[in-house]
Amino acid sequence: MESTLIWLWNNLIHYFILLTQHFNLDVIYLAWLWGLFKPLCLVLLALWLLPATILLFLYGSSLFLLIYKHWNRLKAAYSEDLWFGAINTLAVFWELQATIWHGYEVEGLEHIPVKGPVLIIFYHAAIPIDFYYLYTKIWLYRNRRVRVVVDKFVFKIPGLATLLEALEIQPATAAMCKLMLDEGHVLAVSGVREALFSDNNYQLIWKDRKGFAKLAIDAKVPIIPMFTKNCREAFRSVSCGRRLLRYIYEKTRLPLVPIYGMFPVKMKTYLGKPIIHDPSQTPEELAKKVRESIEQMIDTYQRRPGSIIKAFFDRFF
Incomplete structure (x- = not known):
């Protein structure tokens, strides 16, 4: 057996040398090129692989829910509510991930009422991972499920159907939002x-x-x-070709902007005091008041322009 392996190894080396001679390749030169560009390749690889981790969490969550849905013993063990136990389990895992990776905190969680409708308006990061984290906090510590509406393209993403079903995520229409609030839910939009x-x-x-x-x-x-400090440092959208990509989005509603990141930066969500509607206010006046409130939160809590390195130091030092 050992002699056979040695024979195979020698033949592989022999054929590799013949191949390099045939194509006139210089192995030393190729090695030099690899040594020269290896750091750049590793950096680029890290930039595009790190965002894949959040996809793993999302698809992992969806897979867990799919298994849970069809496992009758688990359904009976948790409660009569089909999804309660599953969401509770996932919330613990997501909160743990948020704490370890981002040192995630929330200020103003007490502003979320324990019952009754409320509308959360938040600054939308490149990937709203901060909202995912807030969802788990409200679920675990306010005993409420946040209802979410999303663009129609989200329902076309393969592999997420069970996750969307479990979280009761609906298309973003005015009628659906009104229905959720009339039913007394917490609704978040951006x-x-x-x-x-x-x-x-x-x-x-x-x-x-x-x-x-x-x-x-x-x-x-x-x-x-709502605003989350350093949410743009956790994930960044590529700025190259932004005008063309925005033109495509406005015409097709396709979000084709590449994303990179999942950097372990410090993240902290701030929930402002509830803005009570005034019957005498017009929608334009109320929208301006909410906008000014979020902008004030950004001015108060966020370093601008944001820096990934400084946000990283915020997390660890």
């Missing part, structure tokens, strides 16, 4: 443009956005502004 095209200066991209304000006035619910 904007995709902001996620794709904002940057480490943390500017709000709202255009003439006022639909959420009209919704709050019609449903007679308070608005809680």
Whole structure:
């Protein structure tokens, strides 16, 4: 057996030498090139592989829920609610991940009422991982499930159907949002443009956005502004070709902006005091008030322009 392995090894070396001679390759030169570009290759690899970890968490969560759904013994063991035990389990794992990787904290969690409808308006990071973390905090410490509405393209992402079902995520329509608030839920909304095209200066991209304000006035619910420190340092969207990508998005609603990151930076979510709707206010006035509140939170808590290195030091030192 040993002699056979030696024979195979010698033949592989022989054929490799013949191959390099045939294609006129210089092995030493190739090794020199690899040594020269190896650091750059490793950096680029890290930038694109790290975001894949959050996808692993999402798909892992979806897979867990799929198994849970079809495992009758687990359903009976937890409760009569099909998803309660599963979400509780996932919330613990996500909170643990948030604590270890980002030192995640929340300030103002007491502003979330233990019952009754409320509307959360938040600054949308490139990937809203801060909102995922907040979801788990509200579930575990306020005993409430946050209802979420998303763009239709999310429902076309393969592999997430069970996760969307378990979390009761719905398409972002005015009628659906009104229904959720009328039923007394906590509802969170934000904007995709902001996620794709904002940057480490943390500017709000709202255009003439006022639909959420009209919704709050019609449903007679308070608005809680939300911002997470260093959320743009955890994930970044690529700035190259942004004008073209924004043009494509406005025409097709396809979010084609590449994302990189999952850097272990310090993250802390701030929940502002509830903004109570005033019947005399117009939607434009209420939207302006909420915008000013979030911008004030950004001015108070966020270093601008944001720095990944400084946010990293915030986490560990």
